[in-house]
Structures are given as structure tokens and as C-alpha cells.
Amino acid sequence: MRRNTLLAMALGLLINPAQAAERLISVGGAVSEWLVALGGEQHLVAVDSTSRHPLSLTALPNVGYQRNLTAEGILALQPDALIGTEEMGPPPVLAQLKGAGVNLYTLSSAPSLPTLEANLAQLGALLGREAEAQAQYQAFQAQLAQLEQQLSQQSSQPGVLLLLSHAGGNPMVAGTDTAGDWLIKLAGGHNLASHEGYKPMTSEALLALAPQVLVVTDRALTGAKARAALLEQQPALAATPAGLAQRLPVIDPTLLVGGVSPRVPKAVAELAQAFYPALQLPSSTLAGSAP
Amino acid sequence: MKPLFSIRLVFIALALGLLLAISLSLSLGPVAMSLDTPWRVLLSRLGLPLLVEPQAQLIIEQIRLPRTLLGLAAGGVLALCGVAMQGLFRNPLADPGLIGVSSGAALGAALMIVLGAGLGGLAPEWSPYLLSASAFAGGLLVTSVVYRLGRKQGRVDVATMLLAGVALAALAGALIGLLQYLADDATLRTLTFWNLGSLNGASYSRLWPLLAIALLVLVSLPRSASALNALLLGESEARHLGVDVERLKRRLILLTALGVGAAVAACGMIGFVGLVVPHLMRLLLGPDHRTLIPASMLAGASLLLLADVLARLLVAPAEMPIGVLTALIGAPFFLYLLVRGRSHA
Known part of the structure; x- marks a missing residue:
């Protein structure tokens, strides 16, 4: 039954990326913050030890440090997807999770706007909130652009x-x-x-x-x-x-x-x-x- | 020292302890399942028509079983190598680190982690294998240098070798420090976690080299038991008793380098087992290596498995570093025996 649901969901994500995932684990502080900002907090079943913002996340089960995840601890939470950055590890555990049918989404943690735009597009698709993700990115970028414009007048x-x-x-x-x-x-x-x-x-x-x-x-x-x-x-x-x-x-x-x-x-x-x-x-x- | 308990009693307790540790390691974890599930999985694999949930089967076969085998092999091998080193150096405080194998392995791993990151990152599917191979090679290399430095006129001078081991461990430590300085933030954290040691992420493909070497050590070391007993009297005494002392030293060093190198390569640095388990067994059973060797193997494997069960349960869904737990379980027991042994003397 569970297998079928997962299979259907995997197919669903292939065909229709707007399909929202049910139970998510977020690994990496910024990823968790954005998931919450996009209204995905009710889907989160656990976060990692670097996810400290907003404070409500600290009440969720903690899967430990992002580089030292454990397969069984994560599987016990029955997640549909694990979302993190390339800092997630160790690789053998990620392979075990994949083998157990957990969808892994690896975003980039590089500090740059194009990276953020791509990450938000992916998170938006995952939550079925593409428009919201795009709006958030544009607001983020607009604030920085406005500041940049003001700074250009400074010597x-x-x-x-x-x-x-x-x-x-x-x-x-x-x-x-x-x-x-x-x-x-x-x-x-x-x-x-x-x-x-x-x-x-x-x-x-x-x-x-x-x-x-x-x-x-x-x-x-x-x-x-x-x-x-x-x-x-x-x-x-x-x-x-x-x-x-x-x-x-x-x-x-x-x-x-x-x-x-x-x-x-x-x-x-x-x-x-x-x-x-x-x-x-x-x-x-x-x-x-x-x- | 007079044994505290009868030898037979200790062995029965150790064997039962190991069986208990194995079954706990297979039945307990963050995913709750009934205690008989591992046996149902086993029986269904043997062809009995039992109904097993596919998720439970996957967890037991792909996560818990490789982890249990890794713990058995690493715990047993570390304790056996501890016996070998304490016998070779005739010092109960000797541990496998003395001949440079641990520091060499740590250096090998650090080199691979930092240089790999410097070359733009290792392919994730290969990095665990490269890391293990590099750690194993580092351990063997440093040990062979220590061995060569300790050789004088065709004989191994144990005291020189010990000093050479200390010096090379310091050198390896300095090189690791240098690599840590060069490493970026992310690499540094990978390095730290590797040094803490863990059975996390065990897989069959990475398990077999350690299993093969563990088997080799397990078969070979007991054959040196009588020679090790003779060596307790002193080198020249052992020679007079007909022991080929140089050959014995070579064997012990080679087995330890292979065994500890493979264990460290498979699960990182796990302290305490190699140092304290043999010592503990000596307190329980006396210094006869014919009983000390098998007892240390059983106790080392049990200790590591029990520590691992706690490691995965205590802070689930996260995990405690296993080295912390081996020391937390082992040290109080060790102190108890120490105090008890003193009052009986």
C-alpha cells in the first residue's frame, strides 16, 4: 500500500510537478526557513540541528547534524521526501534512504541570487506553490536591488x-x-x-x-x-x-x-x-x- | 593475578552476552518493530511462508544487519589487536595506536577528505570506498615505517619501536592539523565526524574487506597464544623456550596493522575497545592468552554492538558518536573491576 503511494507520488512528480508532497524532512537551516516561508511548515515532520529559525521548528524531532544523518532514524519518521543541500551526508546513508523509497531533493547552498531562484523554484514545485515561491524570490531580489540602488549613491x-x-x-x-x-x-x-x-x-x-x-x-x-x-x-x-x-x-x-x-x-x-x-x-x- | 571468576562461567556469560547484543542490534532501532521481526525475516528468507512487512524486511536486511556485522567485526578485531599489542609490548597500557596504525589511518583519511575536496569534490558514489582505501593504506604505511625504524641488526627492538610510534603519531597529528588548517569549513566538519567514528551507513559492499581481515585475525591470532604467554616472561626467556620471537613480533604487528587499519577504514576512529577490553578480560580471567584472546574477541564485539544500539536509540532520530558510548559503558565496569580486584588482592 505504502509502496504504491510512493510510486504514484514519484510518477506524479515526474508528470505533474505541482503534486504536493505529504511528509517532509528538511535538512539545512536556510532550506527549512524557506519551506516555512512558503507555507510548508505543516508538512514538516522533522528538521536537522542547523534548522533553528523560526523558533517553532525546534519543537520538531531533530534528525541530527546534516552531515551525519542516519537512515533508520529518518525512515522511522516515514517521510515522503528529504530536502536539503549538497552538505547532506554521509553518502552511504543517502543511498540507503533512496533505496528505501525516500525522494531526495538536493539544493545548492551557494550564496548567490541565481542559486536562490533555482532553489525557490524547486521548493515551490515541491509544495505546489510555484506562484508564491516566485513572488517571494521577486520580493527578496527587489529589496536587495533597492538597497543596491541606494548604495550606488554613496561614496x-x-x-x-x-x-x-x-x-x-x-x-x-x-x-x-x-x-x-x-x-x-x-x-x-x-x-x-x-x-x-x-x-x-x-x-x-x-x-x-x-x-x-x-x-x-x-x-x-x-x-x-x-x-x-x-x-x-x-x-x-x-x-x-x-x-x-x-x-x-x-x-x-x-x-x-x-x-x-x-x-x-x-x-x-x-x-x-x-x-x-x-x-x-x-x-x-x-x-x-x-x- | 588470580582470576576473579571461574573461566567457564565467564565464557558462558560472554557468549550469552554476545548473542543478546546481536539480537538487540537486529531488533532495536528508531523504527519500532516487534522483537521477533528479525527472526521472522530470517525464517522467511529460509523459505518459511511467513508474512513480513516489506519495510521491516528492508530495514533489517539493508540497515541493521550490515551494521551488526560491521560492529561484530570491528569490535572483535579491535579487541584482538589490543591483546596482541599488550602482549607484544608486555604492557597492559599498550593500545593498537602505539605502532602508528590509527594515526596513519586518520592521516590517510584526512588526506583523502581534504585533497578530494580540493580537487573539486569526490564523486559521492566513490568517496566512501576511496576514503576507506586511503585510511587502510595510511595505517599500513605508517606502521611499516615504525617497524623499520624499530629494527636493529635484524631484530625488532620493542622500546625503539614504541618511541618511533610515538614520534610518527605526533608527526601524523601535525600533518592532520595542517590539513585541517587548509580545509574549508565544510571539509573540516566532515573530518570531525569521521574522527568520531560510527557504524552509521554500513553497507555490504564496504563490509567484506573488513570481514575477510577480521576472519584472518580471528584464525591467526589464537595460534600465537602460547608464544605470547612465553613472551610474558621476557624476550630472552621466550627465546629459550623455543619461541621464534622475531617471527612472533612480525606476525603480531602485521595482524594489528591489517586489523586495526581495516576497522578504522570501515568505521572511523573508535577508541577504548582496543585498550580496555583486553585489560578487562585480564582482570576477569588472568593473563593466559589462550583464554584472553577468545574472551577479548567476544567482549569487544558485544561492547561495540551494545554501544551502537544505544547510539542509535538515545537521541533518535539523530545519533550519538559511538566512541562516547563505548567509553561510557566500559569505563565504569572497568573501574569496578579495578577496585574489586584491589580489595581481593
Whole structure:
């Protein structure tokens, strides 16, 4: 009986992609956020440990870390489909799930607009809400485009570094090809770090780069606490132009992993405001469309 | 040391324990099913006309059975290699890591993970095999270097080999650290999970190399039991008793490198079993290798299977790292025996 339903559904997806799936497991923070934003929350039967937004998701069963999924734990939840990014694993478990008839949807977690558009199209088709997905993408893009247009009128692009730390522990600096770098660029900043990925940097090297703004993000602490912990750990940061001028905006670290979140436009607008204090942003931009 | 319990009693308990561990490993998991389902699946495979739900059959045959076999083989082999190393070094604190096989395997795996990611990612269908092969090769390579460094005038000097093993483990650790520095965020996390060890994702195609090697170790090691007993008295004493000590050392090192290399390659780094299980059995049964070897194998396999059952149940649908559980189950029992043994002395 169950087999037949699955077969019918698989055929249904081939013939008519608008067929909505019943029981979904979402793996990857951004994927889960978008599923909720598209109104698919009632289909979710479990999420992974990186799906922390919105808070209601933390009440669902947790299938563990996305790279360390287990076949039987997932099968016990009887999902029709598992949706995640290429970060899902390990591969043998994915093969077992496929063998057991679970549909696997692998989206890309790369931080870029074309990727987001393709991902949203696929999620929309999966939920049978293509129009909604397209509208959400357009709203997302419009907010960024509007900001970009406003930023184009600004001069003197600030030099920025993004520091990722854990309760004030050794901070890692976001280099090229990172989500942090993408956010800095969207907000009109110039990322001073030229290395690839997240790498630790000495206090001296940080001072030598003389960042005008330091974006602070902490895996354990939020807000002013994250800022205080970082300055305590790295007192030299207080002597950077950013430290002297107290230009240390804090962002949520969950924006940096697992793909593009619906909260990006709001976070980018806040960063842009910190980069360009004179910028007059409409209050709607800062409120954002995030659920 | 005088055995605490009668040998026969210990073996009956160990055999029953292993049977219990196997049946628990087949019947328990996040998918709830009645305890007799594995037997129904088995009987229906043997041709009896029993009704078995296809989903339950799939889970037992494709997920739980390979996992159970992997746990049996890896647990048994790790414990056996632990006996071999403690006998070779005549030190109850020796573990298979001493001859560099674990650190070599970890280095091999790290190289494959990081270089694979650097080359644009390994094909997902091949990466588990490449990873296992690279870990196995790394373990053998580092062990062979340790062995060569320990050889002086045709003889293996165990103390030199131990120091060479420590130095090479440090070197491998440094290289792994370097690879971790070079790795990007995603690769780093893959590396971390590999190092924690797991029986998750076991499949028949990746199982057979370990099963074959486990069988080899299982058949070969007991044949060295009397020689290992003689070695307990000291190298020259063993030589006077007619033991070809050099040949024995070569055998033990080769078996350990193969066994631990294959176990680590199949399920990552799982600590504690190789170090503590033989030690525990020595406390229970005394130092005679003729009983120590089979007992350690039974206990190692049982411990790993029970730890795995807990690993998959405790935080279902997610999973605990198995190394955490082998230590959590084994350490208190070990301490109990230690304290009890002392008060009886």
C-alpha cells in the first residue's frame, strides 16, 4: 500500500510537478526557513540541528547534524521526501534512504541570487506553490536591488572584516568564497580579507588591515555580549579604526551557514546602515519580509 | 593475578552476552518493530511462508544487519589487536595506536577528505570506498615505517619501536592539523565526524574487506597464544623456550596493522575497545592468552554492538558518536573491576 503511494507520488512528480508532497524532512537551516516561508511548515515532520529559525521548528524531532544523518532514524519518521543541500551526508546513508523509497531533493547552498531562484523554484514545485515561491524570490531580489540602488549613491566604501568567534574564542575571519563575504558585498562594504574561506588571523594582522567596520558574529553569544567577549579576547581590536569609532555591528551566525536565508535582506540592510550611517533606509526595508 | 571468576562461567556469560547484543542490534532501532521481526525475516528468507512487512524486511536486511556485522567485526578485531599489542609490548597500557596504525589511518583519511575536496569534490558514489582505501593504506604505511625504524641488526627492538610510534603519531597529528588548517569549513566538519567514528551507513559492499581481515585475525591470532604467554616472561626467556620471537613480533604487528587499519577504514576512529577490553578480560580471567584472546574477541564485539544500539536509540532520530558510548559503558565496569580486584588482592 505504502509502496504504491510512493510510486504514484514519484510518477506524479515526474508528470505533474505541482503534486504536493505529504511528509517532509528538511535538512539545512536556510532550506527549512524557506519551506516555512512558503507555507510548508505543516508538512514538516522533522528538521536537522542547523534548522533553528523560526523558533517553532525546534519543537520538531531533530534528525541530527546534516552531515551525519542516519537512515533508520529518518525512515522511522516515514517521510515522503528529504530536502536539503549538497552538505547532506554521509553518502552511504543517502543511498540507503533512496533505496528505501525516500525522494531526495538536493539544493545548492551557494550564496548567490541565481542559486536562490533555482532553489525557490524547486521548493515551490515541491509544495505546489510555484506562484508564491516566485513572488517571494521577486520580493527578496527587489529589496536587495533597492538597497543596491541606494548604495550606488554613496561614496567612500568602508573597509570591512567579518569575525566569526565562539564565545570570544579565537576569531576566524571571513575570506573570499564565504557567505560572510557575500553579505559584506551586498551591504556595500569592501572585504579587506583576501584569503579563501574562514581562517584565523593574528591581532597584528587585523590591526595592519585597519578595518573601518568590524562585523561581529558569535556562535554562542548574541548582541552586545558577543561584542564584549570579542574585545576582551582580542584587546588589540579596540585600537583598529572600527574599534575606536565603535563601529562593530553584530549579525546572526546562522545567516552564514547552509545557504541563503529569507532573513538576508533585513540583515544586509542593517549592515548597510552600519557601513553608511548617513544612509536613509525606508523603515520597511529594515523590517524585512522575514517570517 | 588470580582470576576473579571461574573461566567457564565467564565464557558462558560472554557468549550469552554476545548473542543478546546481536539480537538487540537486529531488533532495536528508531523504527519500532516487534522483537521477533528479525527472526521472522530470517525464517522467511529460509523459505518459511511467513508474512513480513516489506519495510521491516528492508530495514533489517539493508540497515541493521550490515551494521551488526560491521560492529561484530570491528569490535572483535579491535579487541584482538589490543591483546596482541599488550602482549607484544608486555604492557597492559599498550593500545593498537602505539605502532602508528590509527594515526596513519586518520592521516590517510584526512588526506583523502581534504585533497578530494580540493580537487573539486569526490564523486559521492566513490568517496566512501576511496576514503576507506586511503585510511587502510595510511595505517599500513605508517606502521611499516615504525617497524623499520624499530629494527636493529635484524631484530625488532620493542622500546625503539614504541618511541618511533610515538614520534610518527605526533608527526601524523601535525600533518592532520595542517590539513585541517587548509580545509574549508565544510571539509573540516566532515573530518570531525569521521574522527568520531560510527557504524552509521554500513553497507555490504564496504563490509567484506573488513570481514575477510577480521576472519584472518580471528584464525591467526589464537595460534600465537602460547608464544605470547612465553613472551610474558621476557624476550630472552621466550627465546629459550623455543619461541621464534622475531617471527612472533612480525606476525603480531602485521595482524594489528591489517586489523586495526581495516576497522578504522570501515568505521572511523573508535577508541577504548582496543585498550580496555583486553585489560578487562585480564582482570576477569588472568593473563593466559589462550583464554584472553577468545574472551577479548567476544567482549569487544558485544561492547561495540551494545554501544551502537544505544547510539542509535538515545537521541533518535539523530545519533550519538559511538566512541562516547563505548567509553561510557566500559569505563565504569572497568573501574569496578579495578577496585574489586584491589580489595581481593
